[in-house]
Amino acid sequence: MLHTLSIGELGLALVRKEISSVELVRHFLARIERLNPALNALITVTPERALAAAAEADRRRAAGEKGPLLGIPLIHKDIFCTDGVRTSCGSRMLDNFIAPYDATVVTRLEAAGAVMLGKANMDEFAMGSSNETSYYGPVKNPWDPRKVPGGSSGGSAAATAARLAPFATGTDTGGSIRQPAALTGITGIKPTYGRVSRYGMIAFASSLDQAGVFARTAADAAPVLQAMSGFDPRDSTSIDTPVPDYAATLDAPLKGLKIGLLREFFDGLEARNAALIRDAIEVYRGLGAETVEVSLPHLPLSVPTYYVVAPAECSSNLSRFDGVRFGYRCENPKDLTDLYERSRGEGFGPEVKRRIMTGTYVLSAGYFDAYYLKAQKVRRLITDEFRAAFTQVDLLIGPTTPTPAFDIGAKLEDPVTMYLNDIYTIGANLAGLPGMSLPCGFLDGLPMGLQLIGPHFSEAKLLNAAHRYQLETGWHARSPAGYET
Amino acid sequence: MSLTRQDVEKIAHLARLSITEQEMPVYVTSLSSIVNFVDELSRVPTGAVEPMAHPLDGQQQRLRADVVSETDQREKYQSNAPAVQAGLYVVPRVIE
Numbered sequence: 001m002l003h004t005l006s007i008g009e010l011g012l013a014l015v016r017k018e019i020s021s022v023e024l025v026r027h028f029l030a031r032i033e034r035l036n037p038a039l040n041a042l043i044t045v046t047p048e049r050a051l052a053a054a055a056e057a058d059r060r061r062a063a064g065e066k067g068p069l070l071g072i073p074l075i076h077k078d079i080f081c082t083d084g085v086r087t088s089c090g091s092r093m094l095d096n097f098i099a100p101y102d103a104t105v106v107t108r109l110e111a112a113g114a115v116m117l118g119k120a121n122m123d124e125f126a127m128g129s130s131n132e133t134s135y136y137g138p139v140k141n142p143w144d145p146r147k148v149p150g151g152s153s154g155g156s157a158a159a160t161a162a163r164l165a166p167f168a169t170g171t172d173t174g175g176s177i178r179q180p181a182a183l184t185g186i187t188g189i190k191p192t193y194g195r196v197s198r199y200g201m202i203a204f205a206s207s208l209d210q211a212g213v214f215a216r217t218a219a220d221a222a223p224v225l226q227a228m229s230g231f232d233p234r235d236s237t238s239i240d241t242p243v244p245d246y247a248a249t250l251d252a253p254l255k256g257l258k259i260g261l262l263r264e265f266f267d268g269l270e271a272r273n274a275a276l277i278r279d280a281i282e283v284y285r286g287l288g289a290e291t292v293e294v295s296l297p298h299l300p301l302s303v304p305t306y307y308v309v310a311p312a313e314c315s316s317n318l319s320r321f322d323g324v325r326f327g328y329r330c331e332n333p334k335d336l337t338d339l340y341e342r343s344r345g346e347g348f349g350p351e352v353k354r355r356i357m358t359g360t361y362v363l364s365a366g367y368f369d370a371y372y373l374k375a376q377k378v379r380r381l382i383t384d385e386f387r388a389a390f391t392q393v394d395l396l397i398g399p400t401t402p403t404p405a406f407d408i409g410a411k412l413e414d415p416v417t418m419y420l421n422d423i424y425t426i427g428a429n430l431a432g433l434p435g436m437s438l439p440c441g442f443l444d445g446l447p448m449g450l451q452l453i454g455p456h457f458s459e460a461k462l463l464n465a466a467h468r469y470q471l472e473t474g475w476h477a478r479s480p481a482g483y484e485t
Numbered sequence: 486m487s488l489t490r491q492d493v494e495k496i497a498h499l500a501r502l503s504i505t506e507q508e509m510p511v512y513v514t515s516l517s518s519i520v521n522f523v524d525e526l527s528r529v530p531t532g533a534v535e536p537m538a539h540p541l542d543g544q545q546q547r548l549r550a551d552v553v554s555e556t557d558q559r560e561k562y563q564s565n566a567p568a569v570q571a572g573l574y575v576v577p578r579v580i581e
Contacts, residue, residue: 096565097565098564098565100558100561100562100565192541193540193541194540194541194544207538207539207540208540233547233549236546236547237539237544239541239544298529301525301526301529303522304522304523304525304526305526307519307522307523308523308526315500319501323567324566324567324574324576325562325565325566325574326562326565326566327567328567329567329568333577334577335577335578336576336577337501338577339576339577340501341498341501341502341503342503344500344502344503345502345503345504345505346503348502350508350511353502353504353508353512354512354515354516354519356500356502357493357496357497357500357502357512357516358516358519358520360496360499360500361488361492361496361516361520362523364496370527371523371526373536374526374527374529374531375523375526376536376537376538377531377534377535377536377537378526378529378531379536379537380534380535380536380537381531381534383537383540414515414518415515415518415519416518416519416522419522429540430540431540432540432541456541
């Protein structure tokens with residue numbers, strides 16, 4: 001039952017030589033082989049590479065090295081470049097792309113001794129909230145195979161919830177870690193913009209993209225975020241500020257913590273969802289936290305703001321896919337324009353093309369001021385309101401999603417309805433703030449998430465607040481039926 | 486505001502995306518609904534608010550020393566290319 005153990009427990013078993021990393025990796029590879037065909041959570045499995053890396057981790061340990069992730073398996077979202085391994089980004093465009101270098105996130109986790117089992121399925125180029133836009137087909141939610149796992153990091157979330165790995169990496173541009181973490185009943189953290197390097201992470205919207213962690217608990221997420229975080233000269237927006245010891249403050253008491261209840265998050269919130277959040281607030285009050293109601297009047301505009309800014313940046317970033325230097329190329333192009341247009345038209349899926357065209361439109365002559373510049377101004381208004389709120393409170397609390405996981409296919413035809421799924425998560429991306437989702441109960445048998453948002457570089461406080469909540473509650477310990485053994 | 490088929494054809498051309506006959510009506514409808522949705526922003530008074538391009542204000546783009554930091558890996562990079570010849574990327578004839 002190695003897959004039921006926490007990262008801390010696995011580390012202890014490795015230290016005591018009760019197991020080796022090779023045995024651990026074999027266990028999880030066998031689970032992937034048995035359970036992944038029904039879930040479709042992984043695009044690529046890398047067993048030989050994983051076993052070699054596990055043997056190396058065992059050698060490092062025998063040579064006296066220590067570390068909380070040494071020999072612990074993980075799954076990377078297929079948005080992170082992995083040298084010599086296909087890196088598809090969930091797209092036909094990169095179906096044949098073998099990354100020629102490692103993302104900094106991959107390098108850092110490898111240096112910490114973590115062992116990659118494979119690459120997780122995802123919405124194409126991280127554009128989606130349901131993992132249905134993947135070229136490799138939808139991922140199933142382990143709690144109910146008819147439901148989506150959320151997106152865009154749906155494969156990472158489903159794999160972690162199904163115990164196919166103790167943790168997984170993800171990226172969050174508008175909620176792509178927090179929303180799938182909520183819908184699959186696990187813990188997800190998106191750190192401050194600039195905290196984790198974006199080098200080698202295939203770009204969607206560069207002013208919003210940030211890498212983060214999926215794990216079952218905050219205590220498990222802490223050492224992973226620790227290993228991933230820090231300055232990287234290869235990312236021009238990486239922030240050169242020290243990374244605190246997240247484990248050191250996990251248990252800190254919460255007495256006197258000021259938690260802001262965001263009025264805009266509770267307005268119109270479905271009653272049963274609101275009740276779960278209020279229960280969680282009671283847990284925090286029981287731990288000595290104080291609550292204050294705060295209001296961010298411009299926050300409801302975060303979704304339209306995002307759907308101007310993100311597509312604009314996406315249309316620019318994805319212009320590099322031209323069918324010339326790497327990626328998909330159409331058959332028999334009649335001239336260079338035909339090569340560009342058909343390689344892109346055939347290589348990208350419907351949602352990616354929709355976002356590229358939205359972005360092209362809002363950046364085009366005559367519309368730039370009305371849409372793009374306007375959205376950047378509203379983005380500042382939203383950000384300023386967050387900053388003002390954090391002069392009064394330490395953390396903001398609210399739901400992660402408006403509803404539990406929805407049916408596969410239910411929202412695919414109507415992009416705006418799909419976009420509104422991220423109504424509670426997008427604000428943190430616009431303002432570059434760290435956010436977290438943790439399991440806080442169930443609706444209709446499906447897990448729901450509690451969201452915590454903190455000021456810039458407050459990851460230690462978020463992990464601390466999440467960990468204390470998880471010491472008082474058992475929601476994070478629930479496992480979807482069929483995945484316990 | 487509604488987008489026409491001609492609008493979408495123009496946008497697709499600017500984005501260098503071929504759109505099939507089958508896809509076209511879907512994009513006319515869905516792009517129109519997205520544009521309508523984001524039009525909500527036009528009602529927000531923003532006066533002299535300065536546009537925000539970077540989530541962490543005051544961050545300067547760093548410059549690095551002008552020294553060689555990358556080694557030549559042309560062969561490795563070109564192994565991903567759809568068509569190469571003699572170390573060059575091959576595309577259809579551009580000049581007749």
